[in-house]
Amino acid sequence: MSPASSSITPYASILTLKHSTNKDKFDTNHIILASSGAPLSKATKGITNTPVFIPVVIISVLFVLLFKFKNVIEGLLVQFRYQLLKLFSLPTIGKLAFLLVFTVPIILVGGSLYNVAAGTESWTEGFHKVYHTVTGFPEVEEESMWAKQLMSILNYVGMFAVASVIGFVSSDVSGAIERINTGNHNLLEKQHTVLLGWNKQTIPLLKQILLAQEERGYGTFNTPLIILADKCKEDMDSELKDELGTERLNTWITTRSGSPTRKSDLERVATGSARTVVIMASDEGASSLSTVLANITAVATVSQKVVLESGGGMKKLEDTGPGLLLQQMALTGNFSVVSVPSLSNLSDLVAQCATQPGMSAVFLELVTHDEGKEFYVQHVPSLVGKTFGEARRMFDGATLCGMVDSRNGKHQLNPDDGVTLGPSDSVLLLAGDARALKPSTKAINCEAIRATTEGVTAGSSAVEPSVKEFKEVMVICPSCDIPSELLDSLREFGQEGMRINVLLDKEAGTTSPESEGGERSKISYTNLDLESVSALIDEGLSTVDSVVVSLDQDQEGSVADAQVVATVVKILGALSTVSESRTKPVGIVCCIADPDTTNILKELLATFLDRSAPGVTLDVIEYRTLLGGMVTQIGAEPLLQPVFADLFDEDGDELYMQSLAHYGVPVSQSFMWGQIQEAVRANGDLLLGYLAKGGSARLSVPRSESVTLSPEDSLVVLAKGA
Structure with missing residues (x-):
């Protein structure tokens, strides 16, 4: 059959149909779309007739599955929506990284499916075509109807991926991101950290938590850290940006405006599934705290650590409603409850600094997470059965300060060297980071240190305690x-x-x-x-x-x-x-x-x-x-x-500043730190470090390090209270 024809003009398109010489078949190979006489594209070949009932069956099965698993699908959609909201709250580099992770599997899976659908012999051909389709490559010619449909679907997916990148700077996506960053929608987190309330202590606490994560690991306070406070969200976000930086907000720290006394607000920040709940001190009184604790108990679905920043510590809460609730929460076994002293307890620290100049630098080094040293509690099976004196000499980069019974929390600071570590005993160590907590397999040059120390002590006359009298x-x-x-x-x-x-x-x-x-x-x-x-x-x-x-x-x-x-x-x-x-x-x-x-x-x-x-x-x-x-260390x-x-109390073991002469250690001479440790230990005290002339404290000096101390330096020791 001769091809049909008609006149061609620049403003008209002519559809010319060519039929095969075989009258039983209609060959679409000869469909040509032209403008001004020039071919624009060629249709795909070999479309196979598909039975009509197949799409009907597929759609019916999908409807049945949707109805049967309606609740499951709704839950998955909620999770998908929440994760999508978190995605849009990421910084630009995070969004681009997600799109890369999202697109690569599409190309790999889509290329594999294309090869099967099109029956290609080369697997690279499928990956090549899918790559160009996903990234916006023009439509390609296909012989198989299934391959054509697959490429169309992948083309839409590719358009979505590319459009998402463009949308990051478009008005619609920018508006969505702004609503997410300033919104107050529900959070669906698990094993995270929730901070309830906002006071003057919040920003310093967050800074210490972030430092603790860097030093102790991210399991210390699981992120994200969600703040729920009866305060404007914009004000909280603005203050956090100024103090912590923009990159911290919405990635590590999320804020929500609401009251910790309302159960619905606690559920909105997923308090029940949190690993740690920190309750900031409030001026609203005991009744407000009781309500918060009762709501935490009601919404909890997992075992939790509850850290309470109290004004006067647990002793002042014992006869109050919150105190009774805390006791009951601890008895259930689902809560690990700990109370941290607040501002009123600083009086003891001020008094110690007033009678021992330089003590503030020691406390700052002990308590804060920065470049200083902190306390760690760790169970070391290899030390079980050893005496405290033996265990003390097996740490080089850490100082063994005491023992803690993990069964009941009872501790011993500065125990006698003859005390034996039991199976349930953990050691209390002062160290710069977790890397220094591993003991050596044997004592660090123990005999040489002890022998030299005896000579040092014998050659020096003991003097009266050098703690200065403050009258x-x-x-x-x-x-x-x-x-x-x-x-x-x-x-x-x-x-x-x-x-x-x-x-x-x-x-x-x-x-x-x-x-x-x-x-x-x-x-x-x-x-x-x-x-x-x-x-x-x-x-x-x-x-x-x-x-x-x-x-x-x-x-x-x-x-x-x-x-x-x-x-x-x-x-x-x-x-x-x-x-x-x-x-x-x-x-x-x-x-x-x-x-x-x-x-x-x-x-x-x-x-x-x-x-x-x-x-x-x-x-x-x-x-x-x-x-x-302090809240960070105790919370961890x-x-x-x-x-x-x-340490803050006047009873038991206290921190003291002593001169070298008090322990018979000559000044301006080089000694291994372990030698000085043994000289101090001979008096029953425990050496933690020293305070240099300029007022800077250096704690937990490596036992094997050589140190030369001046007459103006003071030793920081742990000793029995006077």
Whole structure:
């Protein structure tokens, strides 16, 4: 049959049909679509007739499966939607990486299916065609109907992948991302960390948690870390971006606005499936805390660790509703409950710094996660049956400080060397990171160290304890009430016969009580103009051993810090005025919220040092950083809670600063650190490190390292309380 024809114009298309000479078949091979006489494309060949009932059967089966597994499919769709939302909240590099991971399997699987459908002999042909189809390659010619359909489907998939990349910068996707980042939709996480509440301690705590993840591993506080607080989400996100950086938000940390006292809000952040729940201290009272704890118990579906930042610790909660709930939660066996001291417990630390200058650097090194040393609790089967003294000598990069019974949490700090480690005993180690926790197979040069140490000790005359006597302490209270907790701590940690002079701001209108006397100390109160430098001098600033600047807890951190800086300036100015008449060193102790304020105070000290004469030390307690580090360490290892309580308490073992002469160790000579350890151990104390002349602490020195100490250096030891 001759091909049909007609005239061709630039504005018309002609469809010409050519039939095969075989009258029983219609050959579509001769369909040509032309414009202006030029062929545009060629149709595919060899379409095979497909029975009509096959698509009907396939569709029917799909409907039956959808109906039967409706709930399962709905759950999968919810999970898919949630994971898609998380995808759009990733940074650009994360989205591009996901598209790469998403596209490569499509090309591999699609290429394999194409080869089967098209019956190609070369497998690379399928991968090649699918690759170009997915990436937007023009439509290709196919002989098989199934191959053509498959390539069409893959073409749509490819269009979606390419369109997604383009959509990242388009208005629609940008709007969706903005809604996701600022939205408050439900979260479907598991084994994550939930932080309930927001206070001044939140940002320092998050910084310590992120550092702990880097040092101890991501299992310490599982990410993502979800914050639920009765605070505007935009405000929380803005503050987190400023303090932690944009890359942390929505990848490691997610915020949701809501109340921890509402069960529905707890469910929205998947509190029931969280591994760790941290409850921040609140001003709403015991009833609010009871509601939060009750809701946590109600929604929990897995065993959880509950970390409570309490104002006064577990002892003050025992007779309250929250205390009873915490006890019941612990008894169920589903919750590991631990309470961490809050700001009020800093009084003990301030008192220790007031009587032992430089102690703030030691506590900062012990508690915070940065470049310092932290406590680890670890069970080491190879140490079972060994004595504490034997185990102590088998660690080089870590210092063995005590033992913890993993069955009941009972601990022993600085036990005798003859105490034997049992099967349930874990060791308490002070180390820089987890890599230093593995013991050696034998004692590190033990005999040589002990022999040399005996010679050192024998060649030096023992002296009386070198802890400096602090008899005069001045407490300055700028525009704040009488710090009763601080005064109680000074009584407990102070030496017998201590005199404490409390200076109250006359302008604040605080009533000056009568002087107090006791067996160990005497407290006197004076109202005066604290803006006057001469008034400070008249009150005996030139004769005191220590000056404590009391913290005004009711003020915002930046305002309180500014007040502390102003007070320290006046103290340094007064000391420089009486430098010639001052006959003994003096220590200044203060608490600040922002670590940057520490640098300002150190610069001030350096400026005044020449004029105020040597012997002025400055202990700056970064209380928010310290508390954040403490919550992080105890949250990661609840067995550390009684250890920190013991270190801060006046009973039991305490940290002391001692001179080398106290242990008979000559100065300005090189010794292995292990030798100095054994000299200290001969007195029953445990050596943790030393405080250098400039005020920097170095803890857990490797046992095999050679060290030369100067007369101004102090040893940091763990010893029985006086």
